[in-house]
Amino acid sequence: MSVVLVRVDQRLFHGQVAVGWVPGLDADHVLIGDDALAADAFGCEVMTSAAPPELTVEVVTIAEAARRFGVLEGRTILVVRNPAALLELVRVGAQVQDANVGGLHWKEGARRFLDYLFVTPGDIAALAEVAALGVRLTAQDLPGNPKVDLNAALADGRLAFNHLSTRHP
Amino acid sequence: MTPPYPTLLVTHRGYGEGLLAAAEAILGARPEIDHMSNEGMSPEALLGAIETWLDAHASPAIVLTDLVFGSCAQSSRLATRNRPDSIVVAGVSLPMILALLRSRDHGDVRTMLQHLRQRTQESVCVFVGGQPLEEKPS
Numbered sequence: 001m002s003v004v005l006v007r008v009d010q011r012l013f014h015g016q017v018a019v020g021w022v023p024g025l026d027a028d029h030v031l032i033g034d035d036a037l038a039a040d041a042f043g044c045e046v047m048t049s050a051a052p053p054e055l056t057v058e059v060v061t062i063a064e065a066a067r068r069f070g071v072l073e074g075r076t077i078l079v080v081r082n083p084a085a086l087l088e089l090v091r092v093g094a095q096v097q098d099a100n101v102g103g104l105h106w107k108e109g110a111r112r113f114l115d116y117l118f119v120t121p122g123d124i125a126a127l128a129e130v131a132a133l134g135v136r137l138t139a140q141d142l143p144g145n146p147k148v149d150l151n152a153a154l155a156d157g158r159l160a161f162n163h164l165s166t167r168h169p
Numbered sequence: 170m171t172p173p174y175p176t177l178l179v180t181h182r183g184y185g186e187g188l189l190a191a192a193e194a195i196l197g198a199r200p201e202i203d204h205m206s207n208e209g210m211s212p213e214a215l216l217g218a219i220e221t222w223l224d225a226h227a228s229p230a231i232v233l234t235d236l237v238f239g240s241c242a243q244s245s246r247l248a249t250r251n252r253p254d255s256i257v258v259a260g261v262s263l264p265m266i267l268a269l270l271r272s273r274d275h276g277d278v279r280t281m282l283q284h285l286r287q288r289t290q291e292s293v294c295v296f297v298g299g300q301p302l303e304e305k306p307s
Contacts, residue, residue, distance in 0.1 A: 010212060011212050014238070014239050015240065018238050042247075105210060
């Protein structure tokens, strides 16, 4: 096995990933592809140093994550911060077939699609591009919760920005 | 009750609120500890909120948070990166909060923190069939 999950999560490595997805997928490695974090030594230390001992957490650039995508060993969860980062990951060569969109919290200009998924027009455009490149996209915050087919939501207009709620926390 | 230093609780969902309510039930008064939840907050928003709180309080200030690898602890650590007198303590529990509120006369903050950690670790006890899993060290 290599990459067992590609996930878009604004919080990158955090409780839901460590306690929900890692045991659920029997993962032993979390690879964070994030250019800004990779350039921030203290931020990397904060993100990686407190990981449970049975787990390796690494931070690399998106380009490096794409380069290693096909040659990783073990069971890796690859996390990127947002849909634009996922699009870049795919564009620079990662052969992503499925991606999980698991956590985009509210920010200025975003609208609610799910309680854990607030998207901007830019997020939606990036997801649409990723889908057009053949990636199957699902929204799911935790392994035990329902999956939502984002390709279908993009296709039938449920994920159109103008149809989304402006309600936010 | 007032902790020895300004204290902020940063937790997942309603955990912190629950801890403060439980402490109030035991103490008879709500602890003078501020609280913020990460619910619905981006990492950047949570970081900003913690930084704002730290700016408004004298050093040393203490941030208590829950999962050491969680987003609350990460944002708390990032908020204190350029504040050498600010402290983050992960693994917050009711025993930890009660120990903090009773912490006095430790001289300096580091000694107080060592005492706090020791008290909290000592509060974890396991009983099997009503009996201690192992004898306490003498």
